[in-house]
Amino acid sequence: MSSDINFDLGAGQIEFLTYGIVLAGAGFLVLTGLVKELAPAERRRWMLGVALGTGVLAFTLKIAFVVLFSVFSVPMLDMLATPQKTLAGENSNFAQLNRFRSGTLLPSPYIWQALPHEAPTPTNNPQTPEKIALGENLFFDKRLSYDRTLSCASCHELSINRGGADGLPASVGIYDQQGTRNAPTVLNSAFQRVLFWDGRAASLEEQALGPLVNPIEMGMPSIASVEARIQSIPDYAEKYSSAFPENPVINAENTAKAIAAYERTLITPDSPYDRFVRGDDSALTEQQILGMALFEETGCPLCHSGPNFSEASVFGVTAVYRSFPTISGSDYEEKYQLTDDLGLAANTPNATRGVWRVPSLRNVSLTAPYLHNGSVDSLEEVVRIMATVQLGKTLSEKPEDDQQVNWSTGGRSFQVTRNHALTDDEVDNIVAFLKALSSDPASFNR
The missing domain is CATH 1.10.760.10 (Cytochrome c-like domain)
Structure with missing residues (x-):
């Protein structure tokens, strides 16, 4: 859908703004009336009149701004947002990282974490x-x-x-x-x-x-x-x-x-990503940092969160399972036989078909082929699949596809989702970031 949207005032907002205009006029009349009536000699009463009139005007301006922000909240916030940190010059891709991101489903800000150097151990099986x-x-x-x-x-x-x-x-x-x-x-x-x-x-x-x-x-x-x-x-x-x-x-x-x-000793806490989060600004390339921001912005941490990049981890705060694919009917479903396996339902009575534990993305660039059936060889293709069938994104190079606008009849409100489309370059950036989650496990080999 095109991003050229006309926002119309609702009836309640028109009424509210009308009251504001009336109050502004009243404030102006009070102010001028007091000035005329009160003699300059009566200086204290004249100053009191000015103060009262100004207060009415200030209150009216507050009401006007509330109405403006309630109607034009996304554009206004877009204009007012400022970066919290500058990672490079204005001409760099980093200039995109701190822009206001409407439509995200993640807590703001999302907190990135490095993997601990030791895994948790149950009390009935201590390490020796x-x-x-x-x-x-x-x-x-x-x-x-x-x-x-x-x-x-x-x-x-x-x-x-x-x-x-x-x-x-x-x-x-x-x-x-x-x-x-x-x-x-x-x-x-x-x-x-x-x-x-x-x-x-x-x-x-x-x-x-x-x-x-x-x-x-x-x-x-x-x-x-x-x-x-x-x-x-x-x-x-x-x-x-x-x-x-x-x-x-x-x-x-x-x-x-x-x-x-x-x-429990087979852990990899020293990936480039871990070094970056721990403070080494040189650990990631510019492309990987941009991919990291896109990973967050696209909504990937809704499932792949925390230091182990999985809601099924001990750091997860939601359910360990997700339906896959969430959005059915895509070409990917048949091409990669995504629904042939019952998943959790194969061993659990009354379970929903196609429910899976959320896998970790650690070392994902080393573990091809991908998905539960190993049907996908390319990490780039996996990103495209997940973006579309799990997160509802569009794959497009067209700028007009990058914003989605939905009108809620019941709620009488708009939901504007920016960054709705992923371009090929953005997919490549996310993949570059995913490669930064890999460590060298050669020391474990024998």
Whole structure:
């Protein structure tokens, strides 16, 4: 819709403004009348008259300004807004960063946070060096799968170019069985409130045992068979005794605790973004800073908020789940088979179809392909998909598409949404920012 909108005064506003004009006239008459009536000799009474008349005029001007701002609030605020911080000259892209942003659904201002250097730890599973070492051994041990060919690290690679995932659309299990969902990154999973794409595990301890007994992943027939397999490996008896001196038993509970303890060390708090938020102004490029502002302005933090960029994290304040896609009927839906998987509804009775845990965007540039089914190879394409089917944005190079105006008949008011369209350059800027969320995880590899 074109941005050339004529704003008409409502009946109540006309009446209010009329009263203001009448009061202004009355104030003027009072002022002039008092001046004429009172002799200059009576100086104090003359000054009192001037003061009273001026007060009436001032009150009337206040009313007029209230009416003007209620009718023309967005344009007036646009003109009056001033940057709080100048990052570069007026000709720079940074000049856009502090402009007034109407239509945003985020708290103002949105507070950016760096990732903590340590993950939270449950009271019933404190971190110890011995437990972490045991968990690392278990994480990389292929003997824990039925055919002894896969480990946790097979689907959650810690190499520099995998980002804690495996680079496949969907993971491949024992006997080359094809899974149905993309492997989420294990990096920073310690900060998530729920695990798996459908959020069915409430802790790392609960999540750790799932793949071991999944028939198309590591394929062990039961938890008891997992325990028996570990018990048959001589090296583990001493390691479990060191890790759990008060209860040196090779069982499922201790196995899960050890793996979870190791996974809580797999965090990446030193990305360029983290260094920037902590005060290093040189950590991000100009394009990345502009992308960071666009990320906020577009509404991405409605789902990807906080230091782990996920409302499903321990920092989240809303629900851990989101419907995807929120806006149905787009070309993307069929092209990328977005609704073929039931999501949460596959394992939860009466759940809505297509509901998913909000994933973290940490290291997202390293974890292609994307989405729950791994159907999208390009991070630029993912940004376009999310902007349209989740946030209702338009992809356009036309300036007239950048503002959306909606009239509420019931509320008798306009809602003006600026920055409604994303251009290709803006998509590129957001992607540049997303790349700044990646750290080098090579130190975790073995």
